Amino acid sequence: MNYKTSIADNVTEKEISEKLGISLSTVKRSVSRLKNNKNLIDKVISNNVIAEGSYKTYNKYHVAKCNEDFFYIYNSFFNDDMNIAKASERIKIKNFLLKLKALCKKETNKYISESPYLDGLNKTELSKKLGIDTKTLNKYLEMAVNAGQIKYITNGLLILNKSIIPDFKKDDTDTRIYHIIYDWCIDNGVVPPDRNDEITVMANGSIRRRNSLLVEITGKLGYMEDEDIRSLLTNRITSEEITLEYIAKVLNINNKKKEEIEYSVILD
Known part of the structure; x- marks a missing residue:
């Protein structure tokens, strides 16, 4: 599925069965139910074509625009x-x-x-x-x-299943670094840190995320290769349950918020 458009385009039920490892009969039953569930699927557009000497039905699934209560999983x-x-x-x-x-x-x-x-x-x-x-x-x-x-x-x-994404799927550096840290934790028996983004819904309905601590950590690790980051975490992390604050500390990152910094003012 294209997560930007919320459309799964031109797939047959047989292809879904093969890609997901689910029996074709189960897929057919599920698709039939999904078509009637407007909370999940807005509409399904079918295109019947002749391919390899037989009819094939390619479906385009328009996934309903989700509210905030959803999560991502890998196939x-x-x-x-x-x-x-x-x-x-x-x-x-x-x-x-x-x-x-x-x-x-x-x-x-x-x-x-x-x-x-x-x-x-x-x-x-x-x-x-x-x-x-x-x-x-x-x-x-x-x-x-x-x-x-x-x-x-x-x-x-x-x-612990890595196919169940803890937060969301996005191609940005902050998310890349967070997922490397998260996967390292799962592989090493460490309880991973929560992401804890500050989320603001803008007037136009768009979502703005802020996470100054993760940005600082990304600034420290973003230029490194994945395995180098994992090696660094292995050498630095000793706790069995960690937070982003803990990671910043072991990476020697000073993340004082502006309001916490003391300024010296000299008056003439």
Whole structure:
């Protein structure tokens, strides 16, 4: 899909099936439902052509303009075997992960309990939000942990699957650096930092993001190759749970805000 236009253009149901590793019958059922769900798909334009001696239907999907409650995943999520042998169990865990992501703190892959239990996950609270009983939740949690898809963190859970993007997909240097840091954390058993952009909705409806700390970190790392950045993080990071402030500190970045800087004024 083209994220700028919100259009998935000229794809057949068979191609979707092959690219996502989903059975054709499942794709057909899903497409039929999507066409009737205006919250997800505005419209589908079909183009019937003769190709290779047979009719093919190419669809153009106009994805509905989302509100702020959405997240991105890579297509690799659907093909990931997740180290789970049974396809039926993989489907259940993928479904569980997507539902869990929908409950995560915005622009993170962290689910934090509203009322933590002993500084950990409140399973009763989560089961109610997911609409499943605690026995089923415990089963899914055990399967997902054993498959390396989630881990327990302070007051909640962290999704480890790299195909589920924590924040958003954008080709800018700040996002590149943040994702390198994030992936390094996942690979090294470290709880990654939240991005914490300051988001302002402008009068014309556009979104403006500001993150002075990430900009400073990017200024320090932006010229480096990915592997060099990962090597630097390996040498500098010693904590098991970090923030952008922590990264700035270990990189010797002075990020005092203007209002925090003391100025000396000399009067004549």
